[in-house]
Amino acid sequence: MGTLILSYPPPRNWQDFEQLSKDVAKFKLSGEFENYGRQGQSQDGVDVYGWDKDDINTGLQCKHKGHTQSIAKKIVTTITKKTIDDEIILADKFKPNLKRYIIATTTFRDVEIQNHLHNINDSRKGKELPKIEIWFWEMFEEEINKHTELAYFYYEEILKTFEQYDKDIHILALLKHSLSRPAFNTTFHSENNCDDFLKAISDTQRAFSTGKLYDRDDNLLASSYPAKTLSKQEDRDKINILESLLQKIRNFTTDNLKNGKIEQRKNFLYFPNDWENKISKTLNEDRSQIIDIINTILKTHKIEEIHSHLQ
Structure with a gap:
């Protein structure tokens, strides 16, 4: 910038x-x-x-x-x-x-x-x-x-006016914001609602594919460009991995809800025989990998990395 x-x-x-x-x-x-x-x-x-x-x-x-x-x-x-x-x-x-x-x-x-x-x-x-x-x-x-992301979220036109705009930074600022929510920050045994978790994953996938970030009530928070329009091939390759991991998490969670290995209780999630099934461990590791990969991209572009309790 x-x-x-x-x-x-x-x-x-x-x-x-x-x-x-x-x-x-x-x-x-x-x-x-x-x-x-x-x-x-x-x-x-x-x-x-x-x-x-x-x-x-x-x-x-x-x-x-x-x-x-x-x-x-x-x-x-x-x-x-x-x-x-x-x-x-x-x-x-x-x-x-x-x-x-x-x-x-x-x-x-x-x-x-x-x-x-x-x-x-x-x-x-x-x-x-x-x-x-x-x-x-x-x-x-x-x-x-001080913080590039804030300028891109709220003052994109001012950045363009003063020739401070960078499309890649704009895209990455939105992706960072989409991955800075609790669904990617807390250990899975701390989640208390599986529907909210799956909605957060879905909204993050939409941010990657469309460049538009919504909250859980479908209010538009910020707009950028699809992640696959990043200028560097090495960044786009990492984006492909991230999108695959997001879909894996979504499928894994949905499947284990259906087969009873994840149970939605009144105010919390219950994992029967988790010591054997390792459901929470798998979800924590996959989300931690997502944060590691996006931080690698952010670091390359000199954007402050995401700090997650999963790491």
């Missing part, structure tokens, strides 16, 4: 900003995060929830705000101290208790808001209350410039 540092506008709607906040949290905190609840549900001040690399549970509240006109060359934020105080009251009620609470906003840095947060955190020391952080838009720009 080169060394040019670009400036990016905030997303136009709150849904895209919430999605961006989730993806930025995954990179910045090196953890696993997901959207929390849905519109209309009580969320106790949390839109995105997860754990960082140190297993610190974290909640994010996403504030998509318009920008007011500048006064004396200073951009005035539309997020207020009261807004922050109100959200903290909600977050303090969240269960399980949060260790970190982040207010993510599309507004720019404001020293008054920063000082307000310093005072809040000082008053909360020694109490069983989460530390409060705020992510202003400048921080989002820094993370987007």
Whole structure:
């Protein structure tokens, strides 16, 4: 992508900003995060929830705000101290208790808001209350410039405008995203729903074949190009292996559901005689191989590798 540092506008709607906040949290905190609840549900001040690399549970509240006109060359934020105080009251009620609470906003840095947060955190020391952080838009720009995938997911046209676009990187960014979901990150005995697992495999196959990535509700998350249109033959050869492994996993899981070697229980999967059948071992090894192969391709293109609990 080169060394040019670009400036990016905030997303136009709150849904895209919430999605961006989730993806930025995954990179910045090196953890696993997901959207929390849905519109209309009580969320106790949390839109995105997860754990960082140190297993610190974290909640994010996403504030998509318009920008007011500048006064004396200073951009005035539309997020207020009261807004922050109100959200903290909600977050303090969240269960399980949060260790970190982040207010993510599309507004720019404001020293008054920063000082307000310093005072809040000082008053909360020694109490069983989460530390409060705020992510202003400048921080989002820094993370987007650091991580190629984010720029390609959300700002493809800007990359093209400034001649920073690379089709191969775009394809690989989408493939990495498709393989960064829990279906490829957790050991198989930790899976609790086989239908969700098979849907994740199917959606990943579709991402490889069409260049379009969907979530479990069939909402389009990102678009690129089919994996087989990568420019290098050696990359395309590895893609063929990955697609074969994905189909193998799908067939293997479906067959063993039918013959009773995988059983869907109320809240978990049960593997009768797994010490003998080695169903979970096989699925863990095949998925680990997928991560190894995609990481080989990513490393060649200088893209950050996938970190998986399977390895």
